[in-house]
Amino acid sequence: MEWAEVGFRTSHEAVEAVSALFEETGAAGTVIEDPALINEYIHSGLWDYTDIPEQKDTSTVTVKAYFAADDALDEKLAALRMGLDAIAARGVDTRPAEFLTARLQDEDWANSWKKYFHTDKIGKRIVIQPSWEEYEPQADEVVLRLDPGAAFGTGTHPTTAMCLRALERLVKPGVTVFDVGTGSGVLSIAAAKLGAAKVQAADYDATAVRVARENIEANGVAGVVSVGESDLFSAFDGKAELVTANLIADLVIRLLPDLDAHLAAGGVLLASGIIDDRAQEVREAAETAGFSIAEDHAEKEWHAMVIRRRGGS
Numbered sequence: 001m002e003w004a005e006v007g008f009r010t011s012h013e014a015v016e017a018v019s020a021l022f023e024e025t026g027a028a029g030t031v032i033e034d035p036a037l038i039n040e041y042i043h044s045g046l047w048d049y050t051d052i053p054e055q056k057d058t059s060t061v062t063v064k065a066y067f068a069a070d071d072a073l074d075e076k077l078a079a080l081r082m083g084l085d086a087i088a089a090r091g092v093d094t095r096p097a098e099f100l101t102a103r104l105q106d107e108d109w110a111n112s113w114k115k116y117f118h119t120d121k122i123g124k125r126i127v128i129q130p131s132w133e134e135y136e137p138q139a140d141e142v143v144l145r146l147d148p149g150a151a152f153g154t155g156t157h158p159t160t161a162m163c164l165r166a167l168e169r170l171v172k173p174g175v176t177v178f179d180v181g182t183g184s185g186v187l188s189i190a191a192a193k194l195g196a197a198k199v200q201a202a203d204y205d206a207t208a209v210r211v212a213r214e215n216i217e218a219n220g221v222a223g224v225v226s227v228g229e230s231d232l233f234s235a236f237d238g239k240a241e242l243v244t245a246n247l248i249a250d251l252v253i254r255l256l257p258d259l260d261a262h263l264a265a266g267g268v269l270l271a272s273g274i275i276d277d278r279a280q281e282v283r284e285a286a287e288t289a290g291f292s293i294a295e296d297h298a299e300k301e302w303h304a305m306v307i308r309r310r311g312g313s
Helices: 012-024 035-042 073-089 109-116 158-170 186-193 206-218 249-259 276-288
Strands: 002-011 030-033 060-068 098-105 126-129 142-145 176-180 198-203 225-229 240-246 263-275 291-299 302-309
Touching (some): 002 073, 012 073, 158 240
Parallel strands (some): 198 225
16 A cells, blocks of 8 residues: 655644644654654663764754545645644744655555654653553553554653643642643643542644543543633633643733633642743743742753742732
């Protein structure tokens, strides 16, 4: 069978949105080629020898996906181009925005991408386990079963990984959590397995909601986590002790004026998806809205912030 390899060279900021678009368009699986990550592995000291050269240009990432080269391919490529234009129109930096295609033969691309994903321990307790691998949890580990080929936001990107590590500290038994822009549902699932009593998750994208619901059910936390469609806080009722928002800087800034109405006394906002160049804008917007940055964690070009009401109330 013939397959089409479709690639898109873009910024770090746009990676998750582009991966989501490929999933929505019916990709058999996605692969993210990040030169910065390659360099990190080269310098990690984990290999005695490697002939992989150090990457010079670490400013761009290539997201690749595989589609059957059938009668529907041209329609899917057109949908991808329209979707990429829509991502850029939302203010996400997609440059250099290079679209690449190639034809491939005689390999099962629907499954070959699985070699890139393995069980990974993200924090002190949280472990991400793809469904095709076996894993025996150790001690108090919390295992999240997620398939990267079927969902975006699996814990491997710094924005999500920083949130998962923060959740290990922030989720207390019995709390209520609001997960704004849930994506694959990974933060909601983690919160539930860490002891949250109630998690309300939502995303503006219907495909994300479907994927999140499937992952929530697969992880056995449907009794704790509810999920639906919402533009930021529009569909959320009441208040939560913890609000998570792994979005982009513009959306984090947009939700801050409405945070008071949804954050319980003493509660915190865990905001991520904030690129280096926009971090100061988020800090200033939080201050303007009556909040302060209690913690600011940085990894690669990304920030995750723990935000509290000024004065801690």
